[in-house]
Amino acid sequence: MKRRKFIGTSAAASVGLLACNTTTAKPTSKPTAFELKGNINHSACYWCYNSIPLEEFLQDLNELGMKAIDLTGPEEWPLLKKYDIHASMCWGAGMGIEKGWNDPTLHAELVADYLQIIPKVGEAGYTNLICFSGNRNGMDDEEGLQNCVTGLKQILPLAEKHGVVIQMELLNSKVDHKDYMCDHTLWGVELCKQLGSENFKLLYDIYHMQIMEGDIIRNIQDYHQYFGHYHTGGNPGRHEINDSQELNYPAIMKAIVETGYKGYVAQEFIPTYEDKIAALKEGITICDV
Template identity: 30%
Template sequence: MLKYSLCIGAYPGEDVITHLEKVKEHGFHGLEYYDWTELDLKEVAKAQRRIGVGIIATCTRSFNLVNPEMRELYLSGLTETIDACKRLGTTSIITQTGNVMIDAPIKMQQDAMIETLKRSAALCEESGMVLEVEPLNGLVDHEGHFLQYSDQAVSIIDQVNSPHVKLLFDVYHQQITEGNVIRNATNYQNRIHHYHMADNPG
């Protein structure tokens, strides 16, 4: 069964508590909040208990998966994010990949990404969380982003081969990048853990 969440910013200018109250009011299942480091975790956890809904997904601290020299920094940030998620009861962690390194072979960058995700999978497995890898479009919003295509993302996820590393399929980004949204979302549904829904354009 699909569960539905609201994203922070749906009510511009309103804080996380108001968004959680709106989630409850609309009968949704949770809130997606981008940057957990902005939060007072103790106060948010208290509010979640009072309201009866919580943050269901947040982003990890670092987004560079393609540079092996950044691996330990990435894993350290992921460990911090996992600890924060434990305090909030959050089970999904979103990551992007960082930009292409123009002076390094693509295969080297992809291999580095797979190795970092394998090590990330082990951390997530220990905590019962899922790391969601999100392709972003390079045409409008994220020029140079390494991971843009859903088939490329699925190939990488399959090589990681862990139920704790899945695909975040963003309809907006994938419509810009490749189209065929319904076909791809259907073909890859067993790798997809999370959908983002937004209009393109607009």
């Protein structure tokens, strides 16, 4: 299932270094517990693995030594707590990717929606809540920026009260999300500056920003203070992050660690291996610098 469809249906109801042969190798063994280095806090986006029942997936995360999962809502949190898995990026509000904070006609509904979910996130002991700019639909970037400022300012006081960080995701508008507005780092950074709150950050998706602008490590070094969360994915194709694609994930992870970042890095690649959990184990091994 593509992420666009998964987000829409979910909101409506409320992934050491490898040997050089990883391109063709497709492991099929079930995961066994192994020791992670602790420099990267690993998470995984459930939508990439949703053919696996959630409870089984949480057990797999325990076996892998992973402590968090991305993109879950209130209806799933009790099960996460049963397996001591943290919700590292929450959802449960908004109208999906295409309709977002850049459209003032949606502000009343968005504000009401986020005001009801923010306390739930905080009370559950979680921090991060995703949001989206929405598509341009003919709107210029400056107007959309100001509209986002106007709308988001209405929910930030409650987010600050509950210790919740609203995170707008940077997505590519070239391949996956045509016309999406928050598609360049500098646009998002300017939004952070104008909002002026530590409770608003950017979800820096490495796959998406490689497509739009590249220069990943330099942007992490220059703008990391505005990034509250990271997603991975192999480019091109958004599949495994091994040597079948162009991004050097060990170097990227080292750059993230060097910034002092203590949040989560979530694997958001779509597995092609028959054994999806083996693909996830490979991904976190690559990122565990």
